[in-house]
Amino acid sequence: NAGVTQTPKFRILKIGQSMTLQCAQDMNHNYMYWYRQDPGMGLKLIYYSVGAGITDKGEVPNGYNVSRSTTEDFPLRLELAAPSQTSVYFCASSYTRTGGSYGYTFGSGTRLTVV
């Protein structure tokens, strides 16, 4: 099915470890986003991309890195994991800045725990 695919769904990391959260979309969308949602809170923008080769920081970029080498993939890298990065991470994509009639399509999320 077309959409946004996030892997893994769950992960437990030890403090100081690194990992990459994968995000892939097959809708040929230009815009892609990474958000985190902490318990009882809204979604905070980590990084976003308006096209292959172009990325920019969001509201909470510290401790994360991204790359966008292809239109389809937008991986999020965590270096030196910290307990404060325990959260649910969502990837989203859109064909246009506004999302048009379909809004932004979200993946099902990656639940990350840092211990």
Next chain:
Amino acid sequence: DQQVKQNSPSLSVQEGRISILNCDYTNSMFDYFLWYKKYPAEGPTFLISISSIKDKNEDGRFTVFLNKSAKHLSLHIVPSQPGDSAVYFCAATGGGSSNTGKLIFGQGTTLQVKP
């Protein structure tokens, strides 16, 4: 600096009645607004959107109203159904060089519709 605010963490309504969810924003450059619905352990799903050139958009039971002078938007659900019970997020995106491509979310409002 919370640019998009949902000041009511929760709302409880009776089935069949109207649900009104509110959202305020501070950035006058926002020109497009979206509402999302989120169930536990799932990604947000798009509900309805509105451009800043309009003051109302309707889609079935869902209507979004925009008051630009007050920097306020609201989502009306009529009639409310138990299946509408979820967390509702408003989000905004804006033009201008400082905000292009960013989609900023509010904290969310948990709606409970009682049978």
